[in-house]
Amino acid sequence: MSLGKRVIYKSVCLSLALLVAVAVFQRGLTPGQFLQEPPPPTLGPPEARKPSAHLANPNDFWKRSKDSVTPVPMASGAPQAWDVTTANCSANVNLTQQPWFQGLEPHFQQFLLYRHCRYFPMLLNHPEKCHGDVYLLVVVKSVITQHDRREAIRQTWGLEQRSVGGGRGARRTLFLLGTASKQEERAHYQQLLAYEDRLYGDILQWDFLDSFFNLTLKEIHFLKWLDIYCPHVRFVFKGDDDVFVSPSNLLEFLADRRPQEDLFVGDVLQRARPIRKKDNKYYIPGALYSKASYPPYAGGGGFLMAGGLARRLHRACDTVELYPIDDVFLGMCLEVLGVRPVAHEGFKTFGISRNRNSRMNKEPCFFRSMLVVHKLLPAELLAMWGLVHGNLTCSRKLQVL
Ligand SMILES: *[C@@H]1O[C@H](CO)[C@@H](O)[C@H](O)[C@H]1NC(C)=O
Numbered sequence: 001m002s003l004g005k006r007v008i009y010k011s012v013c014l015s016l017a018l019l020v021a022v023a024v025f026q027r028g029l030t031p032g033q034f035l036q037e038p039p040p041p042t043l044g045p046p047e048a049r050k051p052s053a054h055l056a057n058p059n060d061f062w063k064r065s066k067d068s069v070t071p072v073p074m075a076s077g078a079p080q081a082w083d084v085t086t087a088n089c090s091a092n093v094n095l096t097q098q099p100w101f102q103g104l105e106p107h108f109q110q111f112l113l114y115r116h117c118r119y120f121p122m123l124l125n126h127p128e129k130c131h132g133d134v135y136l137l138v139v140v141k142s143v144i145t146q147h148d149r150r151e152a153i154r155q156t157w158g159l160e161q162r163s164v165g166g167g168r169g170a171r172r173t174l175f176l177l178g179t180a181s182k183q184e185e186r187a188h189y190q191q192l193l194a195y196e197d198r199l200y201g202d203i204l205q206w207d208f209l210d211s212f213f214n215l216t217l218k219e220i221h222f223l224k225w226l227d228i229y230c231p232h233v234r235f236v237f238k239g240d241d242d243v244f245v246s247p248s249n250l251l252e253f254l255a256d257r258r259p260q261e262d263l264f265v266g267d268v269l270q271r272a273r274p275i276r277k278k279d280n281k282y283y284i285p286g287a288l289y290s291k292a293s294y295p296p297y298a299g300g301g302g303f304l305m306a307g308g309l310a311r312r313l314h315r316a317c318d319t320v321e322l323y324p325i326d327d328v329f330l331g332m333c334l335e336v337l338g339v340r341p342v343a344h345e346g347f348k349t350f351g352i353s354r355n356r357n358s359r360m361n362k363e364p365c366f367f368r369s370m371l372v373v374h375k376l377l378p379a380e381l382l383a384m385w386g387l388v389h390g391n392l393t394c395s396r397k398l399q400v401l
């Protein structure tokens, strides 16, 4: 084993052992029982204890709760539950004969071979998440191995609220996941994830590989899910799992917005050019996108949109071919709707200062006045959260809201 691999292996084993230990402590189970037997559904935090929680098959939800749930009128023709149950999509081998395809890098070939596969089954679902009056739904792109980031978010900006004040409804949080992209990670991490979801009840997982190019799949799966299960949510914040978010600033910003507006606000890039340098993470070959610039789009680190617009986006995105960069793809969907994303100073998805070594990037007084800041590791997030919400004296008040 290489040193790097050994370190990763060690830390995986360590977190596994920790989780088991916590579980054993909390439930009085033997370590053997933890991995074999799912804990009875009556245990767990109150939010996760609701009868309809943790149903892998969304159809069960509608069958079981027929008496207690009044059916929502389906004006939009959305299905009443996740309706994709098999992942039966084969590669489009037609492409392999084309010279332009043969000249592409392997990961672009992989993307194009499966580009037509748009929807996959759900592995973990929470149809109950939007029951009641939900004002702000916070959704976080996450991957199975980043348990510590989810934990830090749950303790900070992901904390749920029954009411956000001013007669407005609840704030709820969900994490969006695919499956582990490395074979050796899959079995163990999946079990841990299922357990984590039993504790917190805040994970949506679909049966596609969590790879960089599949982030666009995550986008459309979430929009479809929202259309089915959260048709009445007022606003949605969608962000990365390594950002700092100020929910109180988000709520202050939203206070004089109406959910009917076509609100889509974030760190917006105008006329960004596709990157043609091959060693860049965002490199796009001309064969995939030939225009000189992208439509306006908001950086995926964090953006805010109205619930009604999100539902229309779902339908608009269904008419757009999948694109390997998720935030650009969403810009393409917005273009179909003729909606322009709005830039806001408080969204700093490239850091407060683009100069990474700048002291401003660690200055709590700046963070206090921002809506979203990229990019913080879990320990940094917890520390910054503590500073911003502690006895902070700032010499001057920044006005960004
Ligand atoms: C999956 O696709 C294959 C070939 O396209 C077909 O033979 C098979 O019946 C399909 N399975 C399901 C469950 O749809």
Ligand SMILES: *[C@@H]1O[C@H](CO)[C@@H](O)[C@H](O)[C@H]1NC(C)=O
Pocket (backbone or CB within 6 Å): 092, 094
């Ligand atoms: C494959 O290519 C042939 C010939 O160009 C075309 O007729 C056929 O529809 C293609 N099949 C798919 C699945 O795209």
Ligand SMILES: *[C@@H]1O[C@H](CO)[C@@H](O)[C@H](O)[C@H]1NC(C)=O
Pocket (backbone or CB within 6 Å): 107, 110, 111, 114, 207, 208, 209, 210, 211, 212, 213, 214
């Ligand atoms: C996306 O996920 C699907 C389903 O798991 C997989 O077949 C495909 O290879 C993935 N695409 C990329 C580009 O990773």
Ligand SMILES: *[C@@H]1O[C@H](CO)[C@@H](O)[C@H](O)[C@H]1NC(C)=O
Pocket (backbone or CB within 6 Å): 390, 391
């Ligand atoms: C904040 O300041 C007050 C008064 O100076 C003090 O009583 C309190 O303990 C401080 N809180 C924190 C978290 O430092």
